[in-house]
Amino acid sequence: MxxxxxxxxxxxxxxxxxxxxxxxxxxxxxxxxxxxxxxxxxxxxxxxxxxxxxxxxxxxxxxxxxxxxxxxxxxxxxxxxxPLLVDGRLADKTFAVIELNGSGFPPEITEVIEDAGGTVSSVTSINDFYDEPKALNVLREELELWPDLSDDEYLGKLGTEIAVGVIDGEKDSIVNSLVDKKILQFTGEFGIPVDGVIIIGGGYKPEARNMQIDLALIDYFKELNIQVVGVEETDVSFSLMKEYQRKHISTIDDIDSAPGRLAMVLVLGGQPGNYGIKPTAQKLLPDMQKQEVK
Missing domain, CATH: 1.20.5 (Single alpha-helices involved in coiled-coils or other helix-helix interfaces)
Incomplete structure (x- = not known):
């Protein structure tokens, strides 16, 4: 200062x-x-x-x-x-990105994946409408689905439906309704087989948001044996790394930095762990391993 x-x-x-x-x-x-x-x-x-x-x-x-x-x-x-450090480490691999922090998608994530030889098939953004009880109640009334579920259970069901859409490519009426209401936005193409999913969490509001959609996404992808990595930016107001780690997925808590993006590429390339600069991290980076000569 x-x-x-x-x-x-x-x-x-x-x-x-x-x-x-x-x-x-x-x-x-x-x-x-x-x-x-x-x-x-x-x-x-x-x-x-x-x-x-x-x-x-x-x-x-x-x-x-x-x-x-x-x-x-x-x-x-x-x-x-x-780009030199990540070159070729994700060759011929495809990934989906899902953004839940409500603050926009960091383009550097797709850039570093592409620098590593990988492909991002889709980027999905889900806004934090569910932190407004009135907005959630309106949605429940309009969709007319699962009336007996609690709010947490309802959000979990929505998370599962979104995950199904990302993997199967079948945008059913629920996903289409979320798109129409601008609750969900996406670029790219659903239904392309992926080697991993990057979930962008954390947030900049004073209080932590409801995590049920995050958890449902993680559970669904893990059931399909698809690698899931949870990431967030360094200066978020609340961190979700500890909650993600309880689901036994790899995490990176400084994705807005070059070391964080390098750690993400190494994790996606087969070196799981919890990396970054916050107390929930094991260390800054995975061990740098020499790439095999093709």
């Missing part, structure tokens, strides 16, 4: 003005030499402090500029080396 001393300097200047007025009044009205000398000494001390603050501010600014330069260099280095 950059320290800004402008307010300290302004305060000291105000003190100088007050002292100057005090010296003038004191010398005019009282003629007290001791008082005037004392005020001058305080003023000199404040001048020294002001100069020290100016010097510190200059040093902080210079350090900030140097750190920004280092960050830019590191970013360029990551952008240029990451």
């Amino acid at each position: 950059i320290v800004d001393y402008k307010y300290h300097i302004a305060s000291l200047v105000a003190v100088f003005l007050a002292l100057g007025i005090g010296i003038l009044i004191g010398s005019t009205l009282l003629g007290n030499t001791t008082l005037v000398e004392s005020q001058k000494q305080v003023t000199n001390n404040l001048e020294s402090q002001l100069e020290a603050l100016r010097k510190t501010n200059e040093d902080v600014t210079a350090r900030s500029n140097a750190l920004q330069l280092d960050a830019n260099i590191n970013k360029q280095y990551e952008d240029q080396t990451l």
Whole structure:
């Protein structure tokens, strides 16, 4: 965090003005030499402090500029080396991506998969309508399905229906209704056989959202022996890594960073585990293994 001393300097200047007025009044009205000398000494001390603050501010600014330069260099280095590190590691593999964090889909995920030789067959985004009870009640009334289920059970059924659509490619009336209501959006094509599914979790709202759709998706794909990886960004307000790990799937908690995307490729390539920078991670990255020469 950059320290800004402008307010300290302004305060000291105000003190100088007050002292100057005090010296003038004191010398005019009282003629007290001791008082005037004392005020001058305080003023000199404040001048020294002001100069020290100016010097510190200059040093902080210079350090900030140097750190920004280092960050830019590191970013360029990551952008240029990451494609080389992942090259060929996901050759001829296909993946589906499902986004549940309600904050949009990070395009870097598909980019790194493609850099690794893989293909993303579909990207599905499900908004967080279910955190609004009124919206969920309206949906239940309109779909007229499963009236005896609790809200959690109902969301679990919806999650399973979405998973079936992703894998089978049959967008039944339920999935079509979710698309029509903009609860579900997707690009690409459903029904293409996949080697793995990436679920983007976490969230930026103050409180954690209902996880029943996440859990139903994970359960369905695991029943089909399809690899599932749960990922989230570094600065989410609430993390779902621990809950995902209870389902015994691999997790990456810093997918917005180059190490996180490298970890995801290595996991999808056959090195399961929990990686990232948060307390729920085992370590930053899987062990880098030399690729077989084809």
